Amino acid sequence: MARIVVPKKTTKLQVISQNAALLFRQKGYSAASMRELAELINIEAPSLYNHIDNKAHLLQLICEDIAGKFTRHLEEVEANELPASKKLEQLIRFHIKMMVTHFDALFVANHEWKHLPELAQTAFLQQRKNYENGMVQIIKQGITEGELKNHHPQIAALTILSALRGLEFWHKYHKLVKEKILENNIVQQLLTGIKK
Amino acid sequence: MARIVVPKKTTKLQVISQNAALLFRQKGYSAASMRELAELINIEAPSLYNHIDNKAHLLQLICEDIAGKFTRHLEEVEANELPASKKLEQLIRFHIKMMVTHFDALFVANHEWKHLPELAQTAFLQQRKNYENGMVQIIKQGITEGELKNHHPQIAALTILSALRGLEFWHKYHKLVKEKILENNIVQQLLTGIKK
């Protein structure tokens, strides 16, 4: 039997949504026009609608992709039996990796989800909430096991998550500071603080 | 001579810009229309232009006000001779206070500054950069004096600032968790970390 090779083809829809992520990040979802997007990929604006339903549909693709990646990673982390601090470290490093490899889409998901249609927005926020809850559980585990300080677990999770969400402007330091150094500094600071 | 009493009058411009901050936060600058804004304060849209030059001018007022408040506070903190950790604590607590008292405007300044006209945007980013540099200097001072860990000062400053910028979704917890408890948790976590 012949080996079936599935070529890793980039579909037109993928090209469109990648360029949409770039454009939405640069100008914001509302200020970005479908005509600009079309120009980026050298077609006329109406041709976009052979691949997508409407503008919001594009935003939905971007946000769902990002949410799915984080959700799946959390599940992987939860599946392993590790100390809480190790799990947190894995989550933190994944955030940094995503910021480097999926900068535009992650930025858009973080900033433009308010413009999602109602159903998609509800689903997106639910996944976000689940992710947050997962981190809270890990922190509770760490407190129970005596590894972490007895902080308010939800505040602790939100503080870490908001620090990571702010990773955006670390993107430009990515060229100035070696990535691993950046990553290790952030991990260390979020886990053990800055004070001696 | 008669005592001159200056009444603390809220000008129409202030009413407009407060409502603009609310609207820009809720819908984003680009998606918010001047007609909606006018409706919020029960006048017709063209009447807005008796008080402002244009839509961008409103965004400018909001961002400049926020930037000015942070800049002045930093200068106050720098003027006192205190250990670096105390200075950082003051900055952190001020951020939290601003998030509670100027939520809309701070949110808009953080999220919508990209839509500022070029000159205003340059000035805004310069003030932000100065603020960041001020925090870096404080961290360097703390390292020199042996009080803080020898972290990369700029990464440390950006990590703290991005955590604080994410304060947005703590706004809703403000009713659930007592403000001082929230504040103390955040200060402690950012300074000393979560790990035992």
Add this chain to the structure above:
DNA sequence: CCTACCGATCGGTAGG
């Protein structure tokens, strides 16, 4: 502060 209104631009459709 209002009415009346304008030019520009938008997302999207029809039809091929």
Add this chain to the structure above:
DNA sequence: CCTACCGATCGGTAGG
């Protein structure tokens, strides 16, 4: 994938 085009909405002005 294109040309031709539409209805809606936008920021803003004129004139009082």
